[in-house]
Amino acid sequence: MKAITFSRIGAPEEVLQLSEVPVPVIKDNEVLIRTTAASINPGDFLFIQNLYPEPKKPVFPQQVAGNHGAGIIEKVGKGVSLQPGGHAAFSYYNSWAEYVAVPAEWLIPLPADYPPELSCQFVNLITAWDLLKQSDVKPGQWLVLTAGNSTISTLVSQLAKQQGVPVISIVRHVKQVHLLESLGATVVIDLSAEQGNITQRIMDITGNKGVNGIIDNVGGPVTGELIRCTAFGGKLIINGGMSAEKYTLHNFDILLKGLQVQPHVYRYFFTPPLPEDMAMLKEIAEMTAGFTSNVSAGHALEDFKTAIKESIHFSEKGKHIFIM
Known part of the structure; x- marks a missing residue:
């Protein structure tokens, strides 16, 4: 599969590259997501520069970049109650890739018709x-x-x-x-x-x-x-x-x-959503489904250099995301 990776710490424009890596093999309690969209956020650049506290640290070689995304559930591991075909957002690791393995507890189920440009930045x-x-x-x-x-x-x-x-x-x-x-x-x-x-x-x-x-x-x-x-x-x-x-x-x-x-620190930075949070997350999805997103461009992974450059040098035009 295609993924945006890095194998050393540095400025995103200097260390990121388009790579071919294996599709992740899921473990018990994990879900394989076919990524439909992934947002590009300032925090993603902090991760690439190794500026996040533990345990948010890259693992080399070929650490897949990106921390937030959304997609379709392709496979589920043992112990997972979610069903293939469902739509979910996540804030975890490895989102700038065609597929990602995510522990089920980190997933936020979303309606099938929830806009992809919003679902991939549900963190926001x-x-x-x-x-x-x-x-x-x-x-x-x-x-x-x-x-x-x-x-x-x-x-x-x-x-x-x-x-x-x-x-x-x-x-x-x-x-x-x-x-x-x-x-x-x-x-x-x-x-x-x-x-x-x-x-x-x-x-x-x-x-x-x-x-x-x-x-x-x-x-x-x-x-x-x-x-x-x-x-x-x-x-x-x-x-x-x-x-x-x-x-x-x-x-x-x-x-x-x-x-x-x-x-203010993002509530799920260190720990995943709790079961009792699901009603609140559902309410957020219902209230925001009609929101206008400030996404100005969706990029293929192959166009990552443009996407990263325009995201680092923020303009009035809006956010850039990857569309798979």
Whole structure:
């Protein structure tokens, strides 16, 4: 079968290659998935550079890249209750390949008609769901998202709109304001065109009430400005650090606003979904089946160089995925 592999640590553009490797042989409690689509995420590049903590470490030679995907169940091992022919998403290892062996406990069953461009990045839908829950923003209260063009932010926006939560989407530059608004953003702030104080701009938008939640994927000076326009008791959820810049705060910027600062880590990073999570995961699938994905291109595995290059150098055009 075809797979994108690497046999040394390094920059993805330098170490990845298209390889022919054997179709995996499944063990007890494993499932053979015929991959239909696999997403390309920033975390995949961390794995290739050996930056993830244990046990997320590559094994050489020919470690198959990719951590998230979806496909059709081809075979099941002893002890597996799932049936061949079913559709499932997974966040595990080895997704950039035509077939992958996955322990059954890591699979998330999905309806047969669930969109492949969403199923292969179900990790992002779970993350968006959890971020909105963690922010604790109520209907009518304001939520701010940084990196508004990103996959996570567009998915959070759509969930927030369903729940009556107005969203301020902050972007470095935007050419399609109407697109972000159609994806749930109430107001889009373009930093490249903005003049003056962002804090005052947000206070004006919210009628001087401030924002109750910030989901920050970037960091840098803008985060400091956003903190200063939170309502009392608001939350800052840190979900990324795209900016290399820092920001400066005084204790009173946090203390006098009763601000809670929390990190977010993907809930299934180290451990698989629990049986009692399946009802929640089913609800996420039902609520998001009609969502608009920001996938801009689907690539064959043979076109991996283009897919990787355009994913590393993120543009407004959207996410790139592999289609098998």
